[in-house]
Amino acid sequence: MLDVATTSPRMLSGAPRLDVGVVRLAFAVVCVVALVARYIWGLGSATFAPSNYYAYLTIQSNIAFATVMAIAGVLACRTARDPDWLTTVRAGVLTCTITAGIVFAVIVQQSGSNTVPIDVPWSDIILHFWLPPLAALEWFLSPGRGRAPWRIVVFVLGYTLSWGGLTMLRGTAVGWYPYYFLDPGQLDGVAEFFTLSGLSLAVFTVVGLGVVGVTRLRRKA
Secondary structure (H helix, E strand, O other), X not given: OEEOOOOOHHHHOOXXXXXXXXXXXXXXXXXXXXXXXXXXXXXXXXXXXXXXXXXXXXXXXXXXXXXXXXHHHHHHOOOOOOOHHHHHHHHHHHHHHXXXXXXXXXXXXXHHHOOOOOOOOHHHHHHHHHHHHHHHHHHHHOOOOOOOOOHHHHHHHHHHHHHXXXXXXXXHHHOOOOOHHHOHHHOOOHHHHHHHHHHHHHHHHHHHHHHHHHOOOEEOO
């Protein structure tokens, strides 16, 4: 059995992981294309505002995902092992990307149940339904990845809470919220706000623990 987190001398001195690098760079390119397409699609709406586009946590997490995967892809093409800082950053970004996909899927499902369906362009399908599970698979299978620290889960929760607080302040000023569960006008009171927000944080926590936990598993060489 080989500890996923350990690195043998052969791996340290081995050839760069070109196949891994190509996959990561492909993820980055596809993510950028989908982000641009999503922005262009939004321009077709009379209520679209460029500043609001970047206010979505899902958009922010995917911008970070594209950036980190591009860096990780280049490093994989040059080295046999990811540096510890990259593993830590990737764990945080992947947690946000996966959670954003889950939350988006729930929002789409609930909107359909409430007879107010949301248009889901192909760019959103790529960003929220395809890239997260594929990125999780790459995270699990790719060689040269070390252990992610548990503290990254705390950082992700801190970022999420900070984003939520700033989003509420901005929403009060501009009268717009990126998600319905943050909009006081679409909720039935403070209790529902804290319930839905608490559930979202719980999903972030569970996903984060899973992402870090995968790096602690043992598998056959």
